[in-house]
Amino acid sequence: MEAIIKSRLKKQLLLLVLVTALCLPGCAGEAEGKKGKYTPGVYTTNLALNDNNVEIRVEVDENRINSISMGNLDEAVATMYPLLQPTFDQIVQHIYEKQSLDDFSYEEESKHTSKVLLKAIQEALDQAMQEE
Numbered sequence: 001m002e003a004i005i006k007s008r009l010k011k012q013l014l015l016l017v018l019v020t021a022l023c024l025p026g027c028a029g030e031a032e033g034k035k036g037k038y039t040p041g042v043y044t045t046n047l048a049l050n051d052n053n054v055e056i057r058v059e060v061d062e063n064r065i066n067s068i069s070m071g072n073l074d075e076a077v078a079t080m081y082p083l084l085q086p087t088f089d090q091i092v093q094h095i096y097e098k099q100s101l102d103d104f105s106y107e108e109e110s111k112h113t114s115k116v117l118l119k120a121i122q123e124a125l126d127q128a129m130q131e132e
Helices: 002-033 075-080 084-098 108-128
Strands: 041-049 052-060 065-071
Touching: 041 108, 052 075, 052 108, 065 084, 075 084, 084 108
Parallel strands: none
Antiparallel strands: 041 052, 052 065
16 A cells, blocks of 8 residues: 555656646746846947047836936036037936837927937947847
8 A cells, every 4th residue: 555655656746847847948938038128237328529428328127218327528518519418308308208219309409419319329228128
């Protein structure tokens, strides 16, 4: 009787191991299929304005754009490009709300500045994009 019980337990244990072994690769594949849009991190690109490089930094987690900032913006550049900072602030606000660079409405006076800034931000986001 004891031998029969041990035999059944061994068979059940073996069945459990086999089911687990077969399920794990499928379960891992499902988890991989749910990857986020971005690879979390901080990504940068440089925007050349005359002889100055303004750094555009974009911080993302798997699914959200968390932070966009502009660095190395010295006073001379800010003076030469007075629309740069206010236009940047408008774009960033739009991106935070929409989580997208799409459908940004350009103001006529800052259309060129907007396009240059959006291109730089998009370059940083392209670095963060997950490959499918």
